[in-house]
Amino acid sequence: MRVTPDLVLGLAAQVPLSSLDRAQQHDTAFDNDSTVHASRAFTPKDLLQQPTVGTGIPNPSGTLLFVPYSQFSLDTDTASHTLHIHSVDALKPREYLHEIILPTAGDAFWYDDSTLITTIPDATDRTTSLYASYFSQDGRPENVASTSSGVGELIGVLPTDSAANFHYSSASHHLVFSARIFADGDLASAVQQERAWKGRKDSARAYDGHDYLRFWDQYSDPSHSSLFSTSLSAYGGRWRLGDTYVNLLNGTAHKTPPLDGLGAAFDVWGSQVVYVTKAPDLREPFHSKKNVYLIDIDGRSRPRELTSGARGEAFNPVFSPDGNLIAWLEQPEDAAVASKRYVVLYNIKAETRLKLLQEWDRSPEAMTFSADSTMLYLEAFDVARVKAFAYPLYDTPSTTAPVALTRNGHASGLQPLSNGRLIYTHRTLTSPGSIILLNNIHAALSDMSMITAREVMQPSASSFTAPHIYAAMEEFWFDGYARKIHGFVLKPRGWSPDTANKSWPVALLIHGGPEGMWGDSWSVPFNAHVYSQRGYFVVVINFTGSSSFGQAYSEAIYGDWGGAPLHDIVNGLKHVYGEYPEIDPKRSVAVGLSYGGYMVNLLQGRARELGIEFAALASMDGIFSTEYLAYTIDLLFFMRKEWLAWPWENQTESTYGNFSPHKFVHNWQVPQLIIHGDKDFRVPVTEGIATFNALQQRGVESRLLIFDNEPHVFTNPHNILIYYEEIFEWFERFAGSRMRVLS
Incomplete structure (x- = not known):
């Protein structure tokens, strides 16, 4: 189980800003607002410092549980990573039996019922150390050796810091993990080869179109991920970690986990490993198709393919506990990210498949x-x-x-x-x-x-920043462009029946994907309650294309990015205006991320003709020209499926023209903030630059924030803090401040 902090999104200004001072000023303003509830407002600073709870992993007998737990401190600029050991039968969920403090994010897995192994990468030495902690069945530590890291007894070291996704087989006493290697498949020399590659005198990169040119935030290099197995056992109080690392995929051209894979990539049972990999004969940027293979854990046999026939993505392979079956998730169509997923059940002995x-x-x-x-x-x-x-x-x-x-x-x-x-x-x-x-x-x-x-x-009560009172999700359905559409609102902090006649500003939040959704789920990159707590009437629409409402609802967006979804959003906003007369439509603002940024740019040129006026807009990692994006996105297959053909094919020329924001620049007039990371290879930063330049050419008030080293989903917590505050300052500049509502 990987112990990592959540990915977070943010933005940074061109000129350095003091994000902490700015957040503290706003915290004080909320605290002194006598018209708001006695509890303190939930701010972006609070959001970033909430604890993150990972997946709880039980021991083999199901009596104990370890839970990855992390928390970031803006004041100290540090993240704490711990493992909390709980009893499954505990009656007090905030009381853990033991805490293992990790020096950095890492992995953990159960060796047996009473032994937990943690793996700690060292970016300086370029190694990964394995430590053992021992617990009685009540979860209390027993005989834990005192070490400098405080994570238990050192049992061995792997020669790379890229080792991850650890699976242990107690039946065969083998440890299986993934790690990055080069063409020779040798793990022991991988770090040395990486240093040689990065330290080469030239800086040339050559691509032939078979592998990804770049993916997410990295250009491709000669390395790739593979699976390794080695022995791991303990006898007579002594640990034995093998020093021979068997490359299970050697000579296959398989890469696992695949760069663009969905979910888990492999599983282990007894003496066998099942894994997924992109079909090696396919060009990576043009296909999502993955195959499932079965191989012996010692690497003595060649991989045996379990998938067959025409299909798309396969992922999340898993053994049944009795070892008789393997199941995985599969899509029927290649290069279709949002297509229907079903279950394939494979009988290992009979070698038969059943789709469920x-x-x-x-x-x-x-x-x-x-x-x-x-x-x-x-x-x-x-x-x-x-x-x-x-x-x-x-x-x-x-x-x-x-x-x-x-x-x-x-x-x-x-x-x-x-x-x-x-x-x-x-x-x-x-x-x-x-x-x-x-x-x-x-x-x-x-x-x-x-x-x-x-x-x-x-999480313990002390781990939260303060008690906060949140608005309830008020769900609604309305008549969209071609079907009933779902949405919900969050009333603003300070709202009460007595203030219902106030003219509240409204913030429309538009999700990405486009096959994403707004729902009952926690989010750091795009948290609706932060806007509600700031004093905005929050509106979210699960427009045509959104997930969770059936396959027809989701797939209806193919070839119609700027059609039904645009009208759904406009109709939904009008519906909310009618249902909540306390909203001031003239103080409407909108913010969107990724596809949501695309929609903000499209609304910039189309909203007025459809009867909606915005006071201000903000687009994050948004698209300016859908036609150009089809040539520059890392996942080339994505735009082809979403738009039903390549942009140069005659049947899509009108679609790209009708739905691309850049075709409506002549209508742009709403003040807009543009946010982009310069390492965004999903929607390259040139899309954000083009949006800003078009606004400047039009003479529209606009501001561009570009962030060094940030991908499509930002990771620097301080940038996230700036991102929220910049958005709020922009909206309040043109739509009026929250204080105006409450005064």
Whole structure:
């Protein structure tokens, strides 16, 4: 289990800004506002310093649980990373049995019921160290050796700091992990080869179109990721970590995990490893198709392909606990990111495949088997939530749909336990995470009243910045362009029936994807409550193309990026104006990220003709010319599918012309803030520069913020803080301040 902080988005100004001082000034302003609730407002600074809860991983017998836990401090500019050990049967979820303080983010896995292994990379020595901590069944540490890192007994060192995704097989005493290597496949010399590559005297790069030219925020280099196995055992109190690292994919041209893979890339059971890789005969930028392979854990056999026929992405391969079955998720169509996902069940002994849930109008994001191998647990988007589902594998009619085990929030990291129990990480629009235990799942399949839920772990009260009062999600449906469309509002901080006659500003937040969604889930890059707490009436629309409302709803955006979604957003905003007369339409603002940035740019040229006027706009990593993006995006296959053809093909010329924001520059007149990272290779920074230059040519008030070394999703917390504050300052400059509403 990788212990890493959440990816976060932000922006940085061209001129250095004192982000902490600016945030503290706004905190004081909120605290002194007598018309607002006694609780302190939830600010961007608070958002960035909330604890992050990872996936809870139980030990083999299901008695103990480790939970990755991290928290960033803006004041000290440091992130803390810890592992909390909990009892699964704990009655007080805020009390952990033991805490392992990590010097940096790393991995962890159970060796057995009472031994936890943590892996710590060292960027200076370019190695990864493995440490063992020992616990009794009540979770208290036993015989933990005193080391400088404080993470347990040092049991061995791997010769690379790129090792990750550790899986241990107690049956074969093998440790399997991924790491980056070069063409010779040798792990021991990989660091030396990387130094030689980066230290070469020339700076030339050559590409032939087979591999990605660049992906996300990095140009491709001669290295790639592969899978390795080595021995790991403990006898007589002595640890033995093998010094021979078997490259399981040597001589195959397979790369695992693949750069553009979805979800988990491999799993281990007994003496076998199942993994996914992009089909090696395909050009990477033009295809999403992945194959599934089975190989011996010692690398003595050649990989055997388990997939067959025409299809697209395959991901999340997993063994059943009894070792008889392998399941994975698959898409029927190549190069279609949002196409329907179904389950493939593979019988290892019979070598047969069975496709499941092809008729279910939801697409699983991840899955695992129940502890007794009779059921699948799935994560899937469902009506603005991500729910946990159960699906019995035997005596189940093919038309039977999975049973929802959760109702609200975002369920992830499903971990099965014995006796029909399931542990998962639960996040909501107002909570960064807790660990939930579900009981009686088998009985609940016929009677949902039998299921019980209990918190096993939640962050301590002291880890939160302050008590905050959040607005409730008020969901609504309205008539969109071609179907009923979902959305919700958050009322602003300070709203009450007595203030309902005030003229509140409204902030329209537009999600990316475009097949993303707004829902009951925690977010750092784009947190709706930060806007609500600032005094905005927040409106979000799950326009045509959004996930969680069925496949037809999602796929209807193909070839129609600027058609139905644009009208859905306009109709939804008008609907909210009618339902909430306390909103002042003249003080409407809009902000969008990625596809949302594209839509902001399109609204800049189209909103007025459709009857909507904005006081100010902000686009983040947005698109200026969809035609140009089709040639510069890293995932070349993405735009071809989304727009149904290449831009140079005759049948799409009118589509690209009708829906590209740059075609409507002559209408641009709303003040706009543009935000972009200069290492964004998904939507290159030139899109943001072109948007700004077009506004400047038009004489429209505009401001461009470019951030060094930031990709499509920003990672520097200080940049995130600046991003929020810059947005607020821009909106309040043109739409009036929050104080004006509350005075």
